[in-house]
Amino acid sequence: MGETRDEVQQAGGEAPILSVPLAQLRRERSSVKWGRYDDDVIPMWIAEMDCTPCPPVVEAVRVAVGRGDTGYAMNQGYIEAFASFVAAEWGWHVDARSAVGVADVLSGVAHLLRLFTDPGGPVVTSVPAYNAFFEVIEACGRRVVEVPLTPGHRLDLDRLATVFGELTATGEPTAYLLSNPHNPTGTVHTAEELAALAGLADAHGVRVVSDEVHGPLVMPTSTFVPYLMVAGTERGLAVTSASKSWNLAGLKAAVVVPGAEAVGDLRRLHPFLTYGASHLGVVAQTAAYRDGREWVHRLVGELDDNRHLLAALVAEHLPGVRLVLPEATFLAWLDLDALGLGPDPALELLRRSRVALSPGPIFGPGNSTCARLNYGTSPDILREAIQRIANSLA
Structure with a gap:
């Protein structure tokens, strides 16, 4: 991959993005990540x-706050910056006039699920799934219908066809909540898989809502395909944000993009909902989309290094642990069954090694031996965490 990050820094280049020391993070960060434990x-x-x-x-945020520019958000410039970014990155041409801004990805998802399903109605998702999917579906008063991924962590299209058919045969309006790329496994769905999903959804009258918040964080060995770029997705919708790729979860804003036949559906949302984005979130994310392309490309290179470092560390220090090498995101899915840590291995590792992972069961049933690890950190912290785990097992 050319020069390492350490070599670049020694040569007087830019310091790595993922280089903040652990002591500094503990001293300076006050978010829930650093305050919970x-x-x-x-x-x-x-x-x-x-x-x-x-x-x-x-x-951009410094200037806005310094000027007292802290009022309500104007979304159109934000949406146009997003449209320019996705056109340059993926050749996805979004009509900025048809998209709307919302507070964040999950609120956008919630609005759409309420729009397309009835109270108590089914929302299908592929598991293991982003844990907040379960929470938002239940908060909407809908019921979760889980369809496992294949053993290779791909969409199980045959099973989805069966479940779509069974649900819609009763006349219930049904939605499918897609994670594209997939969280927690880091799977990047192919154009062929997405086209097949679109065909199934269209055949059964299922509305697809695609969460694409990790789209810019696809590794160099894979290709991200926005759902709405695939043929047959005209009735689908995508919800996305710069929050994950530029680490801006505290500066809330998101965009909902409709397929060509879903523009009218999106206009049925109450206009008040489109005023939910934070003005400073819009300012920050506009700057990210407009001026942060080179930064996020550098970040992906560092994440690519980290995922391979993690794989090497697990192989060396945690034999028997099965790692799914992520194709995207900064999240890795681990099966810890071989460690014999009991019914909640993440909790046991927290007790023994003082390393906090996300426990597998929150991503859906059947994952009791698994955990999700965030490798979006410095290589030094990654090494220390895996070494701690290994030492605690000795």
């Missing part, structure tokens, strides 16, 4: 990176 715990659970911020974002 005691100071002796290395937190590798929630989807928040330990990165230095994107300079254009910092400057």
Whole structure:
């Protein structure tokens, strides 16, 4: 891959984005990631990176706050910056006039699920799934219908066809909540898989809502395909944000993009909902999309290094642990069954090693031996965390 990050730094280049020391993070960060556990715990659970911020974002927010520009958000410029970014990155041409801004990805998902399903109605998702999917579906008063991924962590299209058919045969309006790329496994769905999903959804009248918040964080060995770029997705919708890729979860804003035949559906949302984005979130994310492309490309390179480092560390220090090498995101899915840690291995590792992982069961049933690890941190912290786990097992 050319020069390592350490070599670049020694040569006087830019410091790595993922280089913040553990002591500095503990001293300076006050988010839930750093506040939930005691100071002796290395937190590798929630989807928040330990990165230095994107300079254009910092400057945009600094200027806005310095000017007292802290009112209500104007979304159109934000949506246009997003449209320009996705056109340059993936050749996805979004009509900015048809998209709407919302507070964040999950609120956008919630609005759409309420729009397309009835109270108590089914929302299908592929498991293991992002744990917040279960929470948002239940908060909407809908019921979760789980369809496992294949053993290779791909969409199980045959099973989805069966479940779609069974649900819609009763006349219940049904939605499918897609994670694209998939969280927690890091799977990048192919264009062929997405087209097949679209065909199934269309055949059964299922509405697809695609969460694409990790889209910019696809590794160099894979290709991200926005759902709405695939043929047959005209009735689908995508919800996305710069929150994960630029580490801006505290600066809330998101975009909902409709397929060509879903524009009218999106207009049925109450206009008040589109005023939910934070103005500073819009300022920050506009700067990220407009001026942060080079930064996020550098970040992906560092994450690519980290995922391979993690794989090497697990192979060396945690024999028997099965790691799914992620194709995207900064999250890795681990099966810890071989460690014999009992019914809640993540909790036992927290007790023994003082490393906090996300426990597998929160991503759906059948994952009791699994855990999700956030490798969006410095290589030094990653090494210390895995070494701690290994030492605690000795």
